Amino acid sequence: QTVVTQEPSFSVSPGGTVTLTCGLRSGSVSTSYFPSWYRQTPGQAPRTVIYSTTTRSYGVPDRFSGSIRGNKAALTITGAQADDTSDYYCVIYMGNGTWMFGGGTKLTVL
Amino acid sequence: QVQLMESGGGMVQPGRSLRLSCAASGFTFSDYGMHWVRQAPGKGLEWVAVIWQDGTNKYYADSVKGRFTISRDNSGDKLFLQMTSLRVEDTAVYYCVRDPNEYNSNYYGDSFDLWGQGTRVTVSS
16 A cells, blocks of 8 residues: 555646645655655656755756645646646655655646 | 666566666765665556665665665675565566765755666566
8 A cells, every 4th residue: 555645647737737745644744754756757767856845956947846735745836838747756755764655646737 | 977777677487586786877876875766567666775875774665675685886886686586566667766865864865866767677477
């Protein structure tokens, strides 16, 4: 069973705003979990979008932002573009030397 | 050129062993922690293991603990994953991934900042 939870899929219109979330089945995600976000397109290795909750990776447009919303980490895309269509994965540090990825969200901008 | 290149994947029968390698280039390998992350066909990412800079500290996902061993050769700039007692559910693309953080620090850096292209492991009878 997946301990780190993400929405399986999301759809947004071009120019719209979408927020993907990353939670724990039991407990809250905080900055102490250093949540990070990665995107992956078919056949490619993942690449970083956001790390350590809020830091955008080099070259990532500022329409991507990370935050904590309530008891979850969140990735918000403001002004979504067609090429934002991708699978998005969050990963959190579990605090015991290990990490865990969420199940991923398939985002479609259409 | 800064890159990671995995090798050693292939098809193997259940219960057998396989050793994956990851060659690092373009950066000071010994300065970085290193992870293995895998992805089963059509599925999401799964963190497998991490080894920190001097190779002393290692951690594993419960799904592989006791069967997989992560190691590194800092003089040769290589990362390894020895996989034993392989199961059908270990079938996946295996990525090696660089981590710029220090062991037991606050992990403010991007823990998965550079990925290889992956090597495919198929466990089947």
